[in-house]
Amino acid sequence: MPLKVRKNRAEPPPQPCRLTECMALIAGAWAPNVIWSLRAGARRFSELRVDIPPVTAKVLSRRLSELEERGVVTRRVLATSPPSVEYELTALGAELVPALDAIVSVGHRLKAVRSQGRRQAKTRPP
Amino acid sequence: MPLKVRKNRAEPPPQPCRLTECMALIAGAWAPNVIWSLRAGARRFSELRVDIPPVTAKVLSRRLSELEERGVVTRRVLATSPPSVEYELTALGAELVPALDAIVSVGHRLKAVRSQGRRQAKTRPP
DNA sequence: CAGAATCCGTTACGATACTG
DNA sequence: CAGTATCGTAACGGATTCTG
Numbered sequence: 001m002p003l004k005v006r007k008n009r010a011e012p013p014p015q016p017c018r019l020t021e022c023m024a025l026i027a028g029a030w031a032p033n034v035i036w037s038l039r040a041g042a043r044r045f046s047e048l049r050v051d052i053p054p055v056t057a058k059v060l061s062r063r064l065s066e067l068e069e070r071g072v073v074t075r076r077v078l079a080t081s082p083p084s085v086e087y088e089l090t091a092l093g094a095e096l097v098p099a100l101d102a103i104v105s106v107g108h109r110l111k112a113v114r115s116q117g118r119r120q121a122k123t124r125p126p
Numbered sequence: 127m128p129l130k131v132r133k134n135r136a137e138p139p140p141q142p143c144r145l146t147e148c149m150a151l152i153a154g155a156w157a158p159n160v161i162w163s164l165r166a167g168a169r170r171f172s173e174l175r176v177d178i179p180p181v182t183a184k185v186l187s188r189r190l191s192e193l194e195e196r197g198v199v200t201r202r203v204l205a206t207s208p209p210s211v212e213y214e215l216t217a218l219g220a221e222l223v224p225a226l227d228a229i230v231s232v233g234h235r236l237k238a239v240r241s242q243g244r245r246q247a248k249t250r251p252p
Numbered sequence: 253c254a255g256a257a258t259c260c261g262t263t264a265c266g267a268t269a270c271t272g
Numbered sequence: 273c274a275g276t277a278t279c280g281t282a283a284c285g286g287a288t289t290c291t292g
Contacts, residue, residue, distance in 0.1 A: 019226065022233030023158050029265065032149050045274055056266060061275055071236045082273045083272095092232050092239070099228035100145065106221045107148030110197045113218070155285060171254055182286060187255055208253045209292090 025070055025096065030055045031063050032100055035089065038073060039097045042088040072096065151196055151222065156181045157189050158226055161215065164199060165223045168214040198222065 026032050030052055037043055037051040048060060064087055067073045072093035076086045089097075152158050156178055163169055163177040175186060190213055193199045198219035202212045215223075 019159055019162050019230060020156075022230040023152075023226075025229060025233050025236070026149075030146075033145055036145050054266090056268095057275065058267090058277090059265065062264095071239060077274095080273090084273060085275090092236050095232045096229060099225040099232075100149075102225035102228070103151060103222060104145060104148040106218050106225075107144075107151050110151070110218050113197060180286095182288095183255070184257090184287090185285060188285095203254095206253090210253060211255090 025072060026100075028063050028066060029059060031067065034060070034063055034067060034087075035072065035093065035096055036100060038087060038089045039094070042076075042086045044084050044086055046084075048087065067093070151198060152226075154189050154192060155185060157193060160186070160189055160193060160213075161198065161219065161222050162226060164213060164215045165220070168202075168212045170210050170212055172210075174213065193219070 026035065033052045034048060037048055049055060049057065064073065064075070068075050071090055073087050073089055076088070078084045078086060152161065159178045160174060163174055175181060175183065190199065190201070194201050197216055199213050199215055204210045204212060
């Protein structure tokens, strides 16, 4: 008799597809970095390029459009000469920052555990 | 005179590359869904396939290996017949769940703003 | 059941060059 | 300065088949 698939307890958020859809908010190369760079306030296109070294103008431009379309950032053209454009997190976009923080925190601790787990491998209770 | 690139205020976490590295924790298709599915406890391979409908065995298997290697989940082979394998979040892996929750929360509210922003477009203070 | 192996299509990224 | 256009490539995921 085949094993029974246990019911998945705790399913307040309905389908897993919802999750996928929401994760798309920060999808695409460098999107998290853009949010990260804007955490302290507005920033211009070329400043973002400097903040995120290996990003190309094409990809940065694309990512910013997507983030704007999704309501994560706002775009404001300044009447300077030459013209410059400022990007800023929306109120909701700013709420993504703590989430990124949490992920980074876990990442750092995982790395620490890794490197010290090597040295002193097994301390297991019998 | 060209505009000066303003210093990026607030830079406690050093390079943006660190962020990229940490975001890799939840990278790959369905990885967030796996973490999500394991939030309430251990789950078998085939149960995860049911939890996350469109995932193929190949990709699920690959994602689980990666997550295990990164210390996000643990893998335990049960001595049953036929053999089954249980996956479970590690302590650190479990800390990713609130972060995913936050992102989902923002995602839902962004969607709400979107759909009601259509109907009643402009209410701006002079 | 849990998964490895193979093949193959899509895509998204990077590099480069060009525009307003 | 702030992008857009075009091109080539590598990586990723999906479908299918096979094994212990």
